[in-house]
Amino acid sequence: MKIVAVCGMGIGTSVLLKMNAEKVLRTLGVEAEVEAADIGVARGMSRDAQIVLTSDELAPEIGDVPAEVIIIDNFFDLEEITTKLKAALPE
Amino acid sequence: MSESLADELSDDAIMLNAPAADWRDAVRRAGAALTATGSTTEEYTAEMIAAVEELGPYIVIAPGIALAHSRPSPAVLNTGISWVSLASPIEFGHAANDPVRLVVGLAAVDHDSHLATMSNLAGVLSGDLDRLLGATNPEELRALIRENSQ
Numbered sequence: 001m002k003i004v005a006v007c008g009m010g011i012g013t014s015v016l017l018k019m020n021a022e023k024v025l026r027t028l029g030v031e032a033e034v035e036a037a038d039i040g041v042a043r044g045m046s047r048d049a050q051i052v053l054t055s056d057e058l059a060p061e062i063g064d065v066p067a068e069v070i071i072i073d074n075f076f077d078l079e080e081i082t083t084k085l086k087a088a089l090p091e
Numbered sequence: 092m093s094e095s096l097a098d099e100l101s102d103d104a105i106m107l108n109a110p111a112a113d114w115r116d117a118v119r120r121a122g123a124a125l126t127a128t129g130s131t132t133e134e135y136t137a138e139m140i141a142a143v144e145e146l147g148p149y150i151v152i153a154p155g156i157a158l159a160h161s162r163p164s165p166a167v168l169n170t171g172i173s174w175v176s177l178a179s180p181i182e183f184g185h186a187a188n189d190p191v192r193l194v195v196g197l198a199a200v201d202h203d204s205h206l207a208t209m210s211n212l213a214g215v216l217s218g219d220l221d222r223l224l225g226a227t228n229p230e231e232l233r234a235l236i237r238e239n240s241q
Binding site: 010061 | 185
């Protein structure tokens with residue numbers, strides 16, 4: 001499974017999102033590769049990803065990709081990330 | 092860049108209870124602190140503001156917290172971080188996480204050099220924000236950060 005964490009610049013928010021998503025996935029026992037990406041390369045990287053994590057403002061910029069786009073409001077809230085990832089993960 | 096957030100935040104990198112008129116002013120303060128530590132030139136501050144003008148207030152990543160940053164550029168001299176707590180909360184225009192009480196400024200020379208500090212930052216900021224914002228001097232703030240880094 002491939003997950004892409006997207007932010008505007010690729011050094012800040014997406015890195016935090018990637019770290020916390022990895023933490024959640026470890027707890028859930030899910031094997032997945034999480035990559036951080038800036039908005040410029042996100043669309044390309046999201047083509048072969050199953051899940052894209054991003055913020056409300058950036059979601060429209062990612063456009064139409066096959067991956068499920070999940071919007072995270074609080075990047076530090078592991079519960080929010082857990083709930084939203086769980087809902088998107090295949091059974 | 093040191094791996095520890097507390098070590099990274101020198102006195103120059105910290106502004107506590109800073110007054111700010113609006114979100115641009117708040118980001119400017121975080122940029123001024125980065126410049127004061129020698130991490131960036133003043134141009135980087137303009138780049139951080141331009142990033143929000145272009146992409147929206149997505150840098151407000153959690154309730155009350157903005158992570159002001161732009162991308163690696165010639166305006167970044169060294170990877171660095173700054174910490175600006177605001178005297179009064181400021182609206183950034185974020186639907187879920189306004190108003191902002193803490194602006195963390197981030198400058199990175201590449202995509203990897205700051206990862207240990209970011210991991211430390213993520214741990215610290217998932218803790219009690221009110222307690223961190225209660226710090227009245229840099230030494231107290233560093234002590235609280237160290238406490239939350241365990």
